Amino acid sequence: MEKQHKFSIFYVLIGIWVVLIAQSYIASMFAVKTVPYSQFMTLLKTGKVTEIAISQDQIQGKMKGDQNKIEEFKTVRVDPELSKTLEQYNVTFKGEVQSTFLRDILSWVLPVFLFIGIWYLFMKRMGPQQPGFMSLGKNKAKIYMENELNVKFTDVAGVDEAKQELVEVIDFLKTPGKFGELGGKIPKGILLVGPPGTGKTLLAKAVAGESGVPFFSMSGSDFVEMFVGLGAARVRDLFVQAKQKAPCIIFIDELDALGKARGLGGVTGGHDEREQTLNQLLVEMDGFDSKVGVILMAATNRPEILDPALLRPGRFDRHILVDRPDKLGRADILKVHLRNVKAAPDLDIEQIAAMTPGMVGADLANLVNEAALLAVRRDKAEVGIAEFQEAVERVIAGLEKKNRLINPHEREVVAHHEMGHAIVAMSLPGTDPVHKISIIPRGIAALGYTMQVPTDDRFLMSKSELLNKIASLLGGRAAEEIVFNDISTGAHNDLSRATDIAKSMVKEYGMSSSLGQVYLAHDKRSPYMDLGMQAGGDYSEATSQAIDHEIQQIISSQYTVALDILKGRKDVLDKGAKLLLDKEKIDHDEIEALMEQSS
Ligand code: ADP
Ligand code: MG
Ligand code: ZN
Secondary structure, three states, X not given: OHXXXXXXXXXXXXXXXXXXXXXXXXXXXXXXXXXXXXXXXXXXXXXXXXXXXXXXXXXXXXXXXXXXXXXXXEEEOOOOOHHHHHHHOOXXXXXXXXXXXXXXXXXXXXXXXXXXXXXXXXXXXXXXXXOOOOOOOOOOOOOEXXXXXXXXXXXXOXXXXXXXXXXXXXXXXXXXXXXXXXXXXXXXXXXXXOOOOOOHHHHHHHHHHHXXXXXXXXXXXXXXXXXXXXXXXXXXXXXXHHHHOOOEEEEEEOHHHHHEOOOOOOOOOOOHHHHHHHHHHHHHHHOOOHHHXXXXXXXXXXXXXXXXXXXXXXXXXXXXXXXXXXXXXXXXXXXXXXXXXXXXXXXXXHHHHHXXXXXXXXXXXXXXXXXXXXXHHOOOOOEOHHHHHHHHHHHHHOOEOOOOOOOHXXXXXXXXXXXXXXXXXXXXXXXXXXXXXXXXXXXXXXXXXXEEOOOOOOOOOOHHHHHHHHHHHHHHHHHHHHHHOOOOHHHHXXXXXXXXXXXXXXXXXXXXXXXXXXXXXXXXXXXXXXXXXOXXXXXXXXXXXXXXXXXXXXXXXXXXXXXXXXXXXXXXXXXXXXXXXXXXXXXXXXXXXHHHHHO
16 A cells, blocks of 8 residues: 555656646747847847737737748837837738737646646556546446357366256257247256366356357456445346347356355445345346346355355256366366477376376466476476476475475474375375375475375275375374474374364264264255254264264374384384485385385
8 A cells, every 4th residue: 555655656746747847848839039129129120020919018020030040039018109110111010919828728738638648547557456536436347248259168178067067058049949949948047066266167158159149247256345236236237238139148257255145244234235236136037037048157166155045946046066177087177278388299198187186177277387387497398297297296285495494303303204104104005105205395384295196086985094094194293203202293284184084984974883873964064055054963962072082082093003003114214214304305116115125
């Protein structure tokens, strides 16, 4: 804020300076030499004066100056009997003074306009986030209409099920009349639901692009800071315009910002505007028939907070899940984004897909971009697997900060900790293979990491696999205890993940022997559950204690498992940690070699 202030004062000063310069320049252009009356008389007598205009008390005219150049001059009139003298000297004369009005106007008004012009340009340059005096009262929520979207279904990958559901909509938009005749029922409102970055916005655009209809879009978050009444007016406007352009698509991005349940977050107050806008949207949705050829689409990543009124039949009653892509999906998405990049011919896309579990389309687009940038920085002609490997690390764990100093003792703790994870994981069946271990600090949180890459996307996991997973998460802390006889805060994240798994095993998967096959996780709010129902389980205090006890039991027994494994392989632990301290990073093959040497 402070900075912006200085910034604009600076431009005001420049502006004033420009005005002054321009003013004096223009004035000098019109400058007229003032001569004394006596000199005027001499000039007159020598025949130098060619033309004059006379007023009550001033004389202006033209004369031949040096080298017979015509110059303007003026003088104060002294002799009232001048005209006789003039006739004598053969000069044309008239009886008024040329007005100086125009000149005065020009020399002041022109620079002022110049100044305003410059100011306006700067305001525009600074963009919409800095509302200048010009944009006051203008609406931020613009309705964007795009006629020819180039986005096609082939640009959206890894979401085949969602695409299948949308094919019907495209058919309808292409020939709305046909559907009316056949009596087919077309959904009015389609809600795309899924985590951020999975391609919801892209998918909506692709529907418009495939069917070749206009695409009206608006973002729900634009309404948040709007003046009262404008939001509702915009919604009305949007529907009026859309009906004229039918068949077409109206797309409301980030519906949750606008469609939050009424009454939620009421403490802050002042959400009347949002409510009015939401009400208007509901009114408009009820008031149109999809037969006119207008399809309403919306996207959200938080369906659970939407006002239930929005989800009722006849409104957004068709929900399409746009989920995180699986391994094949990720490979397809990578292929889409690799179209614009010169990749090495032997680049193994499947391998990259395997390295990126959990990433969504936006992450993968970012990944390809990072890899391409790395290739440029390395002066390579094509993007290869090495660039992708590094890009994955960057995207996963933040930028590599090689020069960050950790004290030698900390480094040693981190090295043993990470080796602990790796050894436990590799000693137990059913855990993900260890891809690499690193003690290069990344970002703020992680001092080191052990990267385990699942061979496949998993949908089912057995009890023993979950237990093994917990043991390998606890391996870091167990190694610290064995080697240093002390434990550190470095296991913070491991503990939270291990506890989460144990909790799910007891409460959701019925995997605890003392509590048996019961589901105890009803306190989680499911997306479409009635909003009236609040958190709080429907089990007794005794059960609650039993749950806590079971979770602790699982964690402590798996901690013992980890301790036992590491005690048995102390030599690998030490050797591996030493290697890590030396090289900072060791990969899968090196770890395998270490494990085999000692067994
Ligand atoms: P969302 O709206 O779900 O948050 P976006 O549609 O805005 O996600 O996606 C952001 C960008 O990420 C897209 O412009 C595209 O480049 C990329 N992307 C996301 N999902 C996909 C996908 N399924 N296929 C291809 N690219 C994708
Ligand atoms: Mg989006
Ligand atoms: Zn750890």
